[in-house]
Amino acid sequence: MAQTLSNDDEATEAPATDRRRKSDVVQERHKLRPGSLILLAVGAFVFLFPFYYMFIGSLQANPDTSVAGAFPQPGNITLQNYTNINSSINLLKGLINSGIFTGGVILCTVVFGLLVGYALAQLSFRGRGVVFGMMLLVQMIPFQLLLIPLYVLIVRDYGLGDTYLGMIVPFAINSTAVFVFRQYFLQLPASLFEAARIDGASELRILWQIAVPLVRPAIVTAVLLTFIGPWNEFLWPFLVTKEQSMQPLAVSLANYISNIAATASNPYGAILAGACVLAAPAVILFIIFQRQFISTNLGSSAKG
Amino acid sequence: MxxxxxxxxxxxxxxxxDPAGSAAADSAGRHGGSSDGNAxxxxxxxxxxxxxxxxxxxxxxxxxxxxxxxxxxxxxxxxxxxxxFHDFFFTAPGVSVPKPFVGFDNYIAVLTDPAVIRSFGNILIFLVINVPLTVALSLVLANALNRVTRLRTFFRVSYYVPYVTASVAVIGVWLFLFQQNGLINSLLGSLAPEPSWLVNSWLAMPTVALYVTWKQLGFFILLYLAALQNIPEELYESAAVDGANKWNQFWNITVPGVRPASVLVTLLATITGANLFTEPYLLTAGGGPDGASTSPVFLMYRTGILQGNPDIAAALGVILVIGVLLIALIQRRLVGGKEE
Structure with a gap:
């Protein structure tokens, strides 16, 4: 962790380090000022406290909403809430469904996104401009406009309600990820591919054996970007799945909150236990891969 | 090749x-038009x-x-x-029933529905609170984060953790925090609002706006952080030589320097606001109290799917998107400033 931390700081601060020697004025600007630090610390507390409280709350045998309840009380700790929520909604089944939904979207995004990203960056073919324009336009289409027609088409006409396919299809290829792939492929020198072409390699082979190994960081970034969407998505899988055995965890937990919680003995404990299980994979993933989720990647993809 | x-x-x-490939080839005729004939x-x-x-x-x-x-x-x-534009209803797959053209009837039905008007008003309340708060807080925090070298990774990660976590999960803890005798009200003591936050018709929508600001802020901080890298250090240098203090530097160099990002941030925050569904559905138990926090998308779900009127819901969706476009244009004028 310490290693990655210092690496990251060097990477983003490198230009500033050069300039720092220029003048004392600039050096002063980069000095750690207490005001900034206090501000940042208050911010971090506000952002992190609910997560800490989520965990503490999920362990409380009796919900304790006093200020003292925000600290762990040895006499009030139990894992019962996890058992309770698991008996109402099958946590493992929910996690598996979320995983299949998210995994399907990531797989489609990576496979088809790499193909089209490579084509947009390194191949010259008729219609490239149109594909590129579409990719940018698509990111502006608001999902709420598609809600009703997609529901009519996928659930009613094609009968894909309560199927994984029905959940995955509207999210299948993440256009932001396509854009990230294109940006990374653009940075590779065209001469690299010319050489392989002269040697007679097919484009698919060039992509798989030369281009893809060179853009591994792009794949991690794209997977992370794509992961957030389906793992956290509520509205669409909520519309598609009526059977509990098919629901992703976000949907079954939401149904628990709105329908079942009122009848439970310790509803908040159970809700928070479910919330911890739902939140943990995303939080852990983003802490492990935090270096791949830095401002420059996001900025370039969102700037369009 | x-x-x-x-x-x-x-x-x-x-x-x-596949229609896709040929469509692309057709419309891209301008790329390779020169046919020399020596095929x-x-x-x-x-x-x-x-x-x-x-x-x-x-x-x-x-x-x-x-x-x-x-x-x-x-x-x-x-x-x-x-x-x-049609009298559309759900039918069993394969059954073909005429769905007559009805002109603007669905649009009239949407615009004369008081619940819809209420939901658009709610979104306006949401935007008035959420957009300025998002822009101000994310810019200030990104600016502070940009100056700090130690603990930078820790701060950055802690800011985007809410953004990457499922809304359903964090709504659980917000319900716990903001309930009648929750921690927030315990801290406030006698200052606690009555009725409590999420069941108070004046506070329900502002609380939703606050929640969404908190949830999304990390993403916008990252956007601003990227934009801040594009401001040349020399500008600050020469301003400091000329005797400008920190506040002047922030206001005259940083704020104009990140203006393109600000346009993007206001636009994305507006789109998020227009897309509200999970929050009114779960946080305020279906847009309560008494419709004080309904959102247009929640009404689309209720009219379109629960009540079986997809035509009216689709019209609501079209109106919503046009509304977002109009607001986005106005914001572009306001935030975009002189450069436009």
């Missing part, structure tokens, strides 16, 4: 019955005559994505407009 592979990949197009020419170096460009296999590589965009985004987009 070797000469040998060309005919094979060319064959993709004629038998490729059978022996010189493989001349790529010009190739009707699909130097590497036609690119069409094949793009085909799945194009198909996805056309089938899942473009077609439903048109279908939404179609549904909104």
């Amino acid at each position: 070797s000469w040998m592979t060309l005919p094979r990949s060319k064959r993709v197009q004629p038998d490729g019955s 059978g020419g022996p010189a493989p170096r001349k790529p010009r005559w190739r009707p699909l460009g130097a590497q036609p296999v690119g069409v094949l590589f793009s085909a799945p994505y194009l198909l996805f965009v056309l089938a899942v985004l473009a077609y439903p987009l048109g279908y939404a407009v179609y549904i909104s």
